[in-house]
Amino acid sequence: MADxxxxxxxxxxxxxxxxxxxxxxxxxRSLTDGQILKILATxxxxxxxxxxxxxxxxxxxxxxHEEDGTFVFYVRKVEEED
Amino acid sequence: MLETHETKxxxxxxxxxxxxxxxxxFKKDSATKRACLISSKGTLDWAYxxxxxxxxxxxxxMDVSIFFTFxxxxxxxxxFERKLKVSPVGNPGMPMPVPMPDIxxxxxxxxxxxxxxxxxKFAKKHVASIRELLDVARESDVKLIACQMTMDVxxxxxxxxxxxxxxxxxxxxxxxxxxxxxxLFI
Numbered sequence: 001m002a003d004x005x006x007x008x009x010x011x012x013x014x015x016x017x018x019x020x021x022x023x024x025x026x027x028x029r030s031l032t033d034g035q036i037l038k039i040l041a042t043x044x045x046x047x048x049x050x051x052x053x054x055x056x057x058x059x060x061x062x063x064x065h066e067e068d069g070t071f072v073f074y075v076r077k078v079e080e081e082d
Numbered sequence: 083m084l085e086t087h088e089t090k091x092x093x094x095x096x097x098x099x100x101x102x103x104x105x106x107x108f109k110k111d112s113a114t115k116r117a118c119l120i121s122s123k124g125t126l127d128w129a130y131x132x133x134x135x136x137x138x139x140x141x142x143x144m145d146v147s148i149f150f151t152f153x154x155x156x157x158x159x160x161x162f163e164r165k166l167k168v169s170p171v172g173n174p175g176m177p178m179p180v181p182m183p184d185i186x187x188x189x190x191x192x193x194x195x196x197x198x199x200x201x202x203k204f205a206k207k208h209v210a211s212i213r214e215l216l217d218v219a220r221e222s223d224v225k226l227i228a229c230q231m232t233m234d235v236x237x238x239x240x241x242x243x244x245x246x247x248x249x250x251x252x253x254x255x256x257x258x259x260x261x262x263x264x265x266l267f268i
Contacts, residue, residue, distance in 0.1 A: 016209045018138035022218055025141030049138075056142035 004062060004074045006038035007031060013042045013070060020046045021053045024075070028059060033079035036062070041071045050075070116262035117146045118255065123268065124153025126166040126200055126212070127176075132268045133157070133215035139264070140222035147225035149255040150247075151232050154268075158226055158243050162212060168200050169193040220246045227255065 010027045012020040020041045028037055039050065047064075050073045054061040062074040108114065117139045121132040132154075136146045150158050156165040170176050170187035176196075186192070205211065210218070219226065226247045233239070233249070240249060259265045 014208045016207060018134045018141065019210055019218075022137050022141040022222070025143070025222075053142055056144075 004036060004038075006074060007035040009038045009040070011040050012046075013040050015041070016043050017045045017049065019043075021049050024050070024053065025057070028057070028075065028077055031077040033077055035077050037075045037077065039073040039075065041073070042069065043071075046071055046073070112145075113261055113263045115144050116258075117144050117264035117266075118259040118262045119146070119148045119266045119268060120255070121148055121150045121154035121157055121268050122152045124156035124165065126168040126197055128268065129157045129162075129166050129212050130209075130215070132266075133212065133219060135266065135268075136224045137215060137218045137222060140219070140224050144264075145262075146222075147227055147255075147258055148219075149227045149229060149250070151229035155228060155232055155236065155238065155243075157212070158216070158228060158247050159238070160242055160244055162216075162244070166212060167193050167197040170196045216244065229255075 008027065008031060010023060012023050015023070020039065020043055024037065024039055031037055039046075041050075043049075050064065051061055053059075054075055058080050059078050060076040062076055064071060064073040066072070117136070119132045119136055121129075123129075132148050136148050139146045156162060159165055168176070170178060170182060170192065171184050179199075187196070201211075216226075226244075227250045228238075228240075228243055228247050230249045230251050233242075240247075
């Protein structure tokens with residue numbers, strides 16, 4: 001698995017729906033196009049939520065995996081063209 | 083004399099063009115990014131769904147508004163902490179630590195107990211509280227609209243509600259709702 005170098009880490013562990021997605025939405029705004037946000041979450045719902053959120057916001061979910069009960073997501077910011 | 087293009091218009095290329103245009107039109111359709119919810123229930127358990135859905139929708143960049151009507155006004159009332167309760171009476175869907183017949187759950191104090199139990203269980207599982215969800219909603223520009231008609235009937239004034247609440251009626255809400263693909267009645 002290629003190592004992805006993240007630019008910002010968001011710790012959303014111990015937060016339940018909708019907070020992981022809400023915080024990610026907020027955090028990603030401070031990133032520039034192409035930067036990578038690493039999100040840590042323990043909410044099982046986030047397995048479905050983050051792919052959907054990425055799809056809806058146009059950002060790219062690069063990969064995700066589970067590490068000792070924590071879900072790790074790597075999202076690349078894609079600036080929306082108007 | 084008409085100028086003709088070099089490329090031939092095959093059926094496949096025409097289909098591809100049409101598909102592209104449809105995608106583009108869909109992306110430009112602002113209704114796909116708008117959500118209108120109605121919150122009509124005033125118990126603690128029913129206060130969560132509209133707020134959770136609204137904040138999650140806002141997190142995906144949608145324009146969200148919630149219309150609070152009837153007992154839903156409890157959710158945005160200044161005194162929501164005390165107003166939002168949950169009762170096990172007639173609520174067979176509610177998980178209870180021990181099976182409890184309605185005749186027991188209608189005893190004085192049972193509603194307060196069930197409410198306290200729900201609040202502490204949710205806090206233990208790290209679910210955002212109603213207060214936090216309202217804050218997040220306002221921060222994410224979710225519009226909170228109180229139904230003026232219900233207010234008049236129940237005798238509420240505009241000052242009875244939390245900061246940031248707007249006021250409107252059915253027509254105002256419906257005007258927003260018809261421009262939104264996502265409309266939910268909760």
